[in-house]
Amino acid sequence: MPKMMLLYRFVVCFFLFFFITACAQKKDASKAKVMKEEKVLKxxxxSLVASGDTLLQQNVMPLKEIGANYATIMPFGFIKSLDHPEIIYNQQRQWFGETTVGVRQYVELLHKNEINIMMKPQIWVWNGEFTGLVEMASEAEWLQLEDSYRNFILDFAKVAEEEKVEIFCIGTELEKFIEHRPEYWRTLIAEVRNVYKGKLTYAANWDEYKRIPFWDALDFIGVDAYFPVSESQTPTIDEVKTGWERWKVELKSVSEKENKKILFAEYGYRSVDFSGKEPWKSDRSMNSVNLEAQSNSLEGLYKALWQEDWFAGGFLWKWFIEHKSVGGLENNQFTPQNKPAQKVVTAFYSQQ
Structure with missing residues (x-):
């Protein structure tokens, strides 16, 4: 074979090898970039508690300092009792942050700070009873409640669309309402999608979410994640991680069945003894202060769940706007503000 032909083949093979190698490296780099972007999107x-005043830049800075990339805005509607069909909302006597004007102001400032939003309109029963027990006594009252709730949700869904809110939550812990009127909820979801183009979820209580019949119509499986994870007075991080194992299996199974990621619409622990035993408790029967229990419970949750592919992330319950004047070492409530738990949150949120 002539030398020129050999040389030609050598050159062609060399450049072909170089081209294939370069393409492979580019593909690997692109894949790594996508994986990094997916990680950032956790x-x-x-859960930002509404205030009677406007949101200021000084109120937003603590959120950025802990590494939060999302905040829940929670406008409330009020009903007189568990069997009352009328929802009252967007009233002048309500806190500013619960009105449509206040919600817009909060969202706009948070967006300017590159913090995304989940809007989560919620019902509050005036005497503080559990919303999961809202139940009407007659067909006429059910229809009245449906109309009232539809107006409540659609009014805020329109605001969410106008303000380009990233996630909208259609309801929170309304088990009896869903059990009795499942078709209404599918209709409501369709109506919301007509006015709002972002992602949708529903915030189901931790012992309710497996029975929700319309996950297929939503984008996330929303769970208020007050799962019992420890019987100890001061649970260790490892105890909490172990306590999550059974729930992880269950959550992953539901995620795979519905082909949706799990989103913790709420999660958190009080800074009290036995914080992981009945995490949903907010009454005054638990009045100790145990800062370590809260810190360990949160760290155990993060280490157990935060890197799971089927897990989208979550919203810590709860965070007050006036950061400097809330929480603290004598506080036994859910907020981690100005407690050791705040450092735990910062450590995990900042590394995502």
């Missing part, structure tokens, strides 16, 4: 959120 939702590291807080």
């Amino acid at each position: 939702i590291n959120g807080v």
Whole structure:
């Protein structure tokens, strides 16, 4: 074979090898970039409690300092009792942050700070009873409640669309309402999608979410994640991680069945003894202060769940706007503000 032909083949093979190698490296780099972007998109959120005043930049800075990339805005509607069909909302006597004007102001400032939003309109029963027990006594009252709730949700869904809110939550812990009127909820979801183009979820209580019949119509499986994870007065991090194992299996199974990621619409622990035993408790029967229990419970949750592929992230319950004047070493409530738990949250949120 002539030398020129050999040389030609050598050159062609060399450049072909170089081209294939370069393409492979580019593909690997692109894949790594996508994986990095997916990691950044983990939702590291807080549940922002509305205030009677406007949101200021100084109120937003603590959120950025802990690494939060999402915040829940929670406008409330009020009903007089568990069997009352009328929802009252967007009233002048309500706190500013619960009105449509206040919600817009909060969202706009948070967006300017590159913090994404989940809008989560919620019902509050005036005497503080559990919303999961809202139940009407007659067909006429059910229809009245449906109309009232539809107006409540659609009004805020329109605001969410106008303000380009990233996630909208259609309801929170309304088990009896869903059990009795499942078709209404599918209709409501369709109506919301007509006015709002972002992602949708529903916030189901931890012992309710497996029975929700319309996950297929939503984008996330929303769970208020007050799962019992420890019987100890001061649970260790490892105890909490172990306590999550049974729930992880269950959550992953539901995620795979519905082909949706799990989103913790709420999660958190009080700074009290036995914080992981009945985490949903907010009454005054638990009045100790145990800062270590709260810190360990949160760290155990993060280490157990935060890197799971089927897990989208979550919203810490709860965060108050006036950061400097809330929480603290004598506080036994859910907020981690100005407690050791705040450092735990920061450590995990900042590394995502």
